[in-house]
Every structure is written in structure tokens, then in C-alpha cells.
Amino acid sequence: MKRAVCIVGGGAAAVSLLDALQRHGDHYDVTIVEPADTLGPGRAYQADSDSALLNQQAGRMSLRNSEPDHFIKWVRGHDEQFSTAENSEFLPRRLFGQYLNFHAHRTLESLRESGSDVRIIRDVVTSAHEDFGGVWLGTAGGTTFRSDRVVLCTGTGGPVDAYELAKQPGYVHDPYPLRDQLPDVAADRDVLVLGTGLTAVDIALYLLDRGHRGAISMLSRRGVLPAVRSFAAARPLRYLTGDALAAGMSCGRLLRELRNELRAAGFDVAEAARDLGVGEPAHQRLARQVAAGDVPWQPTLIQAAMQSIERLWPLLPARERDRFMRRWHHVFNSLVNPMPPRTAHRLLSAMDAGQLTVHSGVNSVVRDSDGFLATTMSGQVRGDLVVNAIREETGITNIASTALLDGLIGDGAARVHPYGGIDVDPGTNAILDRAGVPSSRLFALGQLTCGVHYYTSSMTMITRRAAMLAGELSPAMAVR
Ligand SMILES: Cc1cc2nc3c(=O)[nH]c(=O)nc-3n(C[C@H](O)[C@H](O)[C@H](O)COP(=O)(O)OP(=O)(O)OC[C@H]3O[C@@H](n4cnc5c(N)ncnc54)[C@H](O)[C@@H]3O)c2cc1C
Structure with missing residues (x-):
């Protein structure tokens, strides 16, 4: 049988x-x-x-x-x-x-x-x-x-409805497919996009490509956009190899070995660390990454990060995993899912023109008589519509x-x-x-x-x- x-x-x-x-x-x-x-x-x-x-x-x-x-x-x-x-x-x-x-x-x-x-x-x-x-x-x-x-x-x-807006008119809970969910967004409306990951980037790009003229404000807890994809060739790994990973290692040791990989490939570790630094304001970070073009170390680092996390994660003790989630999860996400360079250029020109902004530290998003109001650590942002991109x-x-x-x-x-x-x-x-x-x-x-x-x-x-x-x-x- x-x-x-x-x-x-x-x-x-x-x-x-x-x-x-x-x-x-x-x-x-x-x-x-x-x-x-x-x-x-x-x-x-x-x-x-x-x-x-x-x-x-x-x-x-x-x-x-x-x-x-x-x-x-x-x-x-x-x-x-x-x-x-x-x-x-x-x-x-x-x-x-x-x-x-x-x-x-x-x-x-x-x-x-x-x-x-x-x-x-x-x-x-x-x-x-x-x-x-x-x-x-x-x-x-x-x-x-x-x-x-x-x-x-x-x-x-x-996505998840983190701010309980499901019943509010003007709230788009799930943006996919973009062409079915967003066709009625009038070009002059101000749009709040909840999230700054790849889905939020998809939404902004779709609106910009359609000739949107209103403000687009992307909001998230950390305000970190995906990095910009580099086309440099990845170098073979020397430290994060099968045997080393099979034995398991702490997050601290993993970081040291990632630095060793970069050093062994002849890359500038300090420059890579600066580039990864997600504390930099989003506009400044994007402008710097677009200007830098194909950073040589990124593909090697992505390869090392992806291979090692797959092998190490099940072996890490709970304390180490908590530490990783608190300190490195958002850095990892920004690194391993970079956006295409054309997308980065498009977003940057909208940012330079003041049409697109990225806000961190969102505390609340509510609807009042004037539309939607987002309160962030650095102030308030208004929008006529909200498009949700908060990932589940x-x-x-x-x-x-x-x-x-x-x-x-x-x-x-x-x-x-x-x-x-x-x-x-x-x-x-x-x-x-x-x-x-x-x-x-x-x-x-x-x-x-x-x-x-x-x-x-x-x-x-x-x-x-x-x-x-x-x-x-x-x-x-x-x-x-
Ligand atoms: C928007 C988006 C873009 C992505 N882009 C990329 C990319 O460019 N490159 C990349 O490598 N990865 C990408 N990914 C990540 C990954 O490749 C995809 O998530 C991948 O499609 C996952 O496939 P899946 O089959 O696991 O899930 P899904 O594509 O979600 O398919 C699951 C299917 O299961 C069905 N289903 C669910 N519950 C039941 C049930 N109880 N009974 C019967 N059927 C059920 C659903 O109808 C659905 O069709 C992307 C992810 C998303 C969300």
C-alpha cells in the first residue's frame, strides 16, 4: 500500500x-x-x-x-x-x-x-x-x-491589529494584495503606515509608484528600515563552519566569530558595525547606505548570520535566546532582508523631498474627529488613512x-x-x-x-x- x-x-x-x-x-x-x-x-x-x-x-x-x-x-x-x-x-x-x-x-x-x-x-x-x-x-x-x-x-x-483599529473607517488591516487593498487611496491623502519592515516598504513604494502626493509616515517601535542590498560576492566562511556551530556557542562568542569572519575576509569591522548600527536616524542611515553602494562585507555577513542562526538557535539556552531577541532580533531582520537598491533610491528621494518620513517610539495610534493620530516619543503625526504592516x-x-x-x-x-x-x-x-x-x-x-x-x-x-x-x-x- x-x-x-x-x-x-x-x-x-x-x-x-x-x-x-x-x-x-x-x-x-x-x-x-x-x-x-x-x-x-x-x-x-x-x-x-x-x-x-x-x-x-x-x-x-x-x-x-x-x-x-x-x-x-x-x-x-x-x-x-x-x-x-x-x-x-x-x-x-x-x-x-x-x-x-x-x-x-x-x-x-x-x-x-x-x-x-x-x-x-x-x-x-x-x-x-x-x-x-x-x-x-x-x-x-x-x-x-x-x-x-x-x-x-x-x-x-x-498582520496584527496592534492598535485595535479594525472597526475604524480609513484603516486598511491587511495591505495584500496591494492592488486590491490600496486602489482607493486618493493621491493627496496623508497616509500612516504602521511598520518599517519590508511590508511597509512595499506599501510606500506602491503609493509612490502610483504618483502619491500626500505625506507618507512610516511608524514603528524602533524606526529601522531594512538595509540596502549589496551585490558584492560573499566570501567563504572560516570560523562559523559546521563543526564550530555543531558544538554550540553563546551570543557573545557568535558576535566575536562574526567579527573574525569579517576580519579574515579583509573587511573593516568597525565600518561594518557602524553600518549595522540601527540607532542612526532612518533618513541618515538610508542616505549613507545608498551613497556607499555595494558594501563589500554585507553578503558575507548575511551568509554567516543565516547559517549560524539556523544551527545555533536550537542549541542556545533560554537566557541567550532572550538576550538575542532583546538586542539582536531587529538588527538581524534589517540585515538579512535588505531592500533592492532601486527601492532604496525611490524611498530616499521621497525622504529628501520631505514626503516620506520614518518615526520611532510609537506609543499609540487612535482615530479622532480629524482622522488618525499617532503619538510617538518625539511628537505626534497625523494621517487621513492608516495602512497596517505590523507583522505577525x-x-x-x-x-x-x-x-x-x-x-x-x-x-x-x-x-x-x-x-x-x-x-x-x-x-x-x-x-x-x-x-x-x-x-x-x-x-x-x-x-x-x-x-x-x-x-x-x-x-x-x-x-x-x-x-x-x-x-x-x-x-x-x-x-x-
Ligand atoms: C509578503 C511576503 C513577501 C515575501 N517575500 C519573500 C521573498 O521575496 N523571498 C523569500 O525568500 N521569502 C519571502 N517571504 C517569506 C517566505 O518565502 C514566504 O512567507 C513563503 O511564501 C511561505 O510559504 P508558506 O507555504 O509557508 O506560507 P503561505 O504562503 O502563507 O501559504 C500557506 C497556505 O496555507 C493555507 N492554509 C492555512 N491554513 C490552512 C488550513 N487550516 N487548511 C488548509 N490550508 C490552510 C493558506 O491558504 C495558504 O495558501 C515573503 C513573505 C511574505 C509574507
Whole structure:
């Protein structure tokens, strides 16, 4: 009998896992459950304005970890407008969604041809109960079925309503897709954007590209914009290597080793530290980074930070993780998700013109008779509209998966991880039950595992875990 595998969710993580399963070569009975009409795009890569760009160069975006140029090759062959696109370009995110959709169907076809059974259920999974015979799943539409293995790929939730503005007219809670959520924003209105991360940058860029004339004020606790992407080549790492990371290290030692990496590659450590310094006012920092162009050390530092955090995070004691979250989380985010240089130039000219401002230390945002009023540590900012870009970071408040996760946690089949999402075994992504025992049948991939893996919000991380998980799901792996 074929092993029954159910993938809950049909976004990028699900497609990457499907691809990895197909290439593993075993025969399965695969079920994908996804409420949307289209498999692949999920939340991040849905059809949207072309101003919503990928935050990675096209040559590094792929559903396959082993083939980083898989996407760009597909783009050149399938979209005439982008037939000469370069590996280094930042392409519209919708193209990546189309690529995922194309490959989802192609992979399902290949699985069918090689003897697997495949079905797609357009629905929301609301329950999962494990017993000796497998996992019984139930959907909102009333379907119930059994599966030998279940992988939760339920993805990133929408933003959070941190200032309880949901009922206020003029408040846009979820900005995606930009072209559907923001078309009615009149060009002369003053807009408050809640957040200064990549989503907030998407919003500002979309408005500016549409010829917005009103003020755009970006607000967050720290007022830190993403760094500007450098195209320099990353140097090979000497200190943060597999062996050194496997032994674990404190945050202090990690910082020392990062400095050693930069020094060994011949970079100016003091200059890099200054550049990372997120205490600098946003306008000044952006102007400096744009003027500096391709800073040579950034790609090496990103590579070192990404590789080491993935290996070290599960090994760090709770005290060290708390310290990291307090002192380094926002620096890490600004560093590893830089914005494309064109975007940086666009934002900088709007800042130079006084149209775009960034404010830190937000205390409150309320609506009064004159519109919206934000109070920050340095004063007050007014706006006619508020567009929300405050990210949900815990991985567990995705509305579509609330019933399913509440049920699993309530039954003791899963437990909340203190740093977000649910607890999984760091080596296998098997979901841990209330007592910390890994399930043989229930797994999670992507944002739901953010507490365990820390950084899950990139295709590089997702595809690496998907390839590993395909091995765990193989019929060769018996129930432990
Ligand atoms: C706006 C945005 C832009 C990003 N841009 C980039 C980028 O440029 N480069 C990069 O490397 N990374 C990027 N990321 C990070 C990462 O690559 C994406 O978050 C990635 O798409 C995550 O895929 P996913 O499948 O885990 O989640 P999602 O794309 O959120 O897909 C989850 C799917 O699960 C479904 N679902 C949820 N609950 C249930 C349920 N109970 N039953 C059935 N289905 C369910 C949802 O309908 C959804 O389709 C971005 C993230 C966001 C949010």
C-alpha cells in the first residue's frame, strides 16, 4: 500500500515539499488541502502590482535548494516580458507565484505518472487526530479522511491589529494584495503606515509608484528600515563552519566569530558595525547606505548570520535566546532582508523631498474627529488613512489554521513554543506533544516552526527543510 501523505496548505512551502517528495522517487497517496483556487502563490506570491518585488535576486529564488537558478530559468522561458531577465534582478513577486503554480501542477502530474495517487481538496483543515491507524483529518466543508503522515504548511498569518483599529473607517488591516487593498487611496491623502519592515516598504513604494502626493509616515517601535542590498560576492566562511556551530556557542562568542569572519575576509569591522548600527536616524542611515553602494562585507555577513542562526538557535539556552531577541532580533531582520537598491533610491528621494518620513517610539495610534493620530516619543503625526504592516511573528495566529492548531494543542498533540509557532523536533520537524515527545506522523514546515528554527521566512530556509522532510516522509522511514 502507498504511504498516504497529507499536506495542509498549498503555498510555497507545500510546493517545495511536493517537489522534494517527487524527486525522492517513492510512491505516495498525496492529498493537498488548500482553500484558495490556485496552488502555489500562498500569501507572499499572490497576483499583485509589479511594484511588489521579491526581496532576493531572481537567481537565488527557487523551490529547490539544490538549483538556485530554477526560477530564473523558468521565467526566461515562460514570460516574454522577462525573457532576458538577469540573475541579479529583483522581479515582481507575482512571477514567483506563477512559477510555483506551474511547478505544483507539473509535479502532481509527474507523481501521477510515476504511480502515486494525487488529489487536491479545496477546503480548510479544521481538525487532526492521531491514532494507531494514522491521522484523521476533518475539514470545514465536512470531509474526513485518514493519512499516514500530515505536514502542516499553513504559513504566515496576516498582520496584527496592534492598535485595535479594525472597526475604524480609513484603516486598511491587511495591505495584500496591494492592488486590491490600496486602489482607493486618493493621491493627496496623508497616509500612516504602521511598520518599517519590508511590508511597509512595499506599501510606500506602491503609493509612490502610483504618483502619491500626500505625506507618507512610516511608524514603528524602533524606526529601522531594512538595509540596502549589496551585490558584492560573499566570501567563504572560516570560523562559523559546521563543526564550530555543531558544538554550540553563546551570543557573545557568535558576535566575536562574526567579527573574525569579517576580519579574515579583509573587511573593516568597525565600518561594518557602524553600518549595522540601527540607532542612526532612518533618513541618515538610508542616505549613507545608498551613497556607499555595494558594501563589500554585507553578503558575507548575511551568509554567516543565516547559517549560524539556523544551527545555533536550537542549541542556545533560554537566557541567550532572550538576550538575542532583546538586542539582536531587529538588527538581524534589517540585515538579512535588505531592500533592492532601486527601492532604496525611490524611498530616499521621497525622504529628501520631505514626503516620506520614518518615526520611532510609537506609543499609540487612535482615530479622532480629524482622522488618525499617532503619538510617538518625539511628537505626534497625523494621517487621513492608516495602512497596517505590523507583522505577525508568532506563526500561530493565522486565522485559517486557528481551529486546527487549537484542537491539536487542546488535545495535547502539540504545544506552543515560547518563541513562536509550535514546538517541533529541530532535526526532523516532527511536532512535539504536550510532554515533548515527537510524533511519528505529524510534521510542520515553515513559519509554524519559527520558535524552533528562528528564521523561517525565506525560500532558502524553507526549501532546505523541505528536502530534509521529504526523507522523513519516505516509506523507508517506519513509524518510530
Ligand atoms: C509578503 C511576503 C513577501 C515575501 N517575500 C519573500 C521573498 O521575496 N523571498 C523569500 O525568500 N521569502 C519571502 N517571504 C517569506 C517566505 O518565502 C514566504 O512567507 C513563503 O511564501 C511561505 O510559504 P508558506 O507555504 O509557508 O506560507 P503561505 O504562503 O502563507 O501559504 C500557506 C497556505 O496555507 C493555507 N492554509 C492555512 N491554513 C490552512 C488550513 N487550516 N487548511 C488548509 N490550508 C490552510 C493558506 O491558504 C495558504 O495558501 C515573503 C513573505 C511574505 C509574507
